[in-house]
Amino acid sequence: MITRKSKREIEMMHDAGKLLAKCHKEIAKRIKPGITTKEIDDFVEEFLAEHGATPEQKGYSGYPYATCASVNDEICHGFPREEKLVQGDIVTIDMVVNLKGGLADSAWTYVVGEADDKTKKLLDVTKNSLYKGIEQAQPGNRIGDIGHAIQQYAEGEGYSVVRDFTGHGIGRTIHEDPHIPHYGLPGKGPRLKEGMVVTIEPMINEGDWKSKMDDNNWTARTIDGGRSAQFEHTIVITNDGPLILTDQEGEID
Ligand code: MF3
């Protein structure tokens, strides 16, 4: 069942989203060669606690950390760890913030140190893919329109789109109906309506889209060792167009 959220629910999720956006901006300042993803995870826990929020991922289906931290060929659900990040690594930090019952979900890929041209292009295309998808999140459009726009663009740039993980509805819990694939056919799937809140979170690979699961039963990585990047926003469908609840631009105080 796809629910539509009340004005009050959306406001609560927006408050959570603004805090999440701030947290990502703080992370951006801290990503440097030598930092560990465990240190970033600890920072997020502290930052959220200071702001009266909790990390919703921790304990969700037994997931053990506040954040997912996926490095280089890890696609998603990487475990934070004590290994130091080095110059040229890419790392996706994904988290769900719970602020007084309102949830928001956003992932961002960071470069450690200076990015070379190949890395810049992977990140640019991945971020653009997210916004191509968001553009389609209009009342009356269908879910397939989102995935189609993302797939057309990303494949056209020479990358592949991960199929084993999708965006999702979000509300009182992290994952609600519907699934939002980042590939697909225009005009297919459920129709989007005002008040639906969903994540769009394309994972874009340099090589093959296929993934394999680590022994920890959480972390997915590329089968060919190619790198994977991801940008994710939580958005609400409105009659004035998509509203990004986790936007890092503009005024978020
Ligand atoms: N933010 C993740 C997503 O977009 C949520 C994963 S839940 C976790 O799907 F428990 F795995 F962290």
Ligand code: CO
């Ligand atoms: Co997420």
